[in-house]
């Protein structure tokens with residue numbers, strides 16, 4: 081049984097203010113990664129100064145049967161807190177517009193707002209800022225292969241480049257591009273295992289992207305993909321409302337009601353308590 085040093089754990093996440101900004105799901109992931117690292121350093125010999133320790137892919141796989149859920153499931157559909165319960169959701173408006181975001185996508189909102197904020201501060205084009213703002217929001221519905229699901233969810237409503245950036249940021253997260261300012265993240269070493277080899281579809285897409293004229297669109301999403309929470313910084317949606325207005329085509333019937341090929345995906349987030 082691993083003892084958690086609460087203070088050390090909180091400090092490793094950037095302090096109490098940073099922890100406050102994390103969703104309960106992000107906290108659960110962080111705790112798991114922390115415990116895995118502790119376990120590794122305990123086995124490697126306590127008391128010595130250790131270089132960063134990451135699990136092996138096989139250890140990550142061995143964790144599967146310790147959970148009561150699968151990690152690819154959308155975060156609207158469960159709570160990962162031990163003995164936690166899901167909460168009743170706020171009702172949706174009759175014709176939901178993108179600001180749906182506030183009602184069903186809260187779990188990733190801080191992360192994507194911080195990413196969009198960084199893109200805005202570093203002078204990225206509006207399409208990149210919008211892609212950053214949307215890039216992980218589909219986690220509410222589903223997390224596995226989220227770049228592809230996200231691009232599909234937003235495809236009918238955003239410029240093609242934005243959907244492209246959302247789709248392929250997932251693949252490019254696995255590949256370093258130091259020249260563009262992207263290093264392989266420790267978060268992935270913890271989540272997937274340090275010796276993890278990306279799936280064949282990710283490898284194939286990376287190969288395709290390397291010579292694609294839009295390579296930089298998803299690459300810039302990865303560059304701004306912030307998991308380092310800035311303590312005390314809470315970014316609001318307000319600075320992005322004009323960009324959303326210019327580039328996001330809200331259907332007049334409302335998302336989920338427009339009969340588009342993705343309407344059911346929006347409805348699934350609107351009414352996730354329906355048993356069928």
Ligand SMILES: [Fe+2]
Pocket residue numbers: 215216226249250
């Ligand atoms: Fe992502």
Ligand SMILES: [Fe+2]
Pocket residue numbers: 191215216305306
């Ligand atoms: Fe992200």
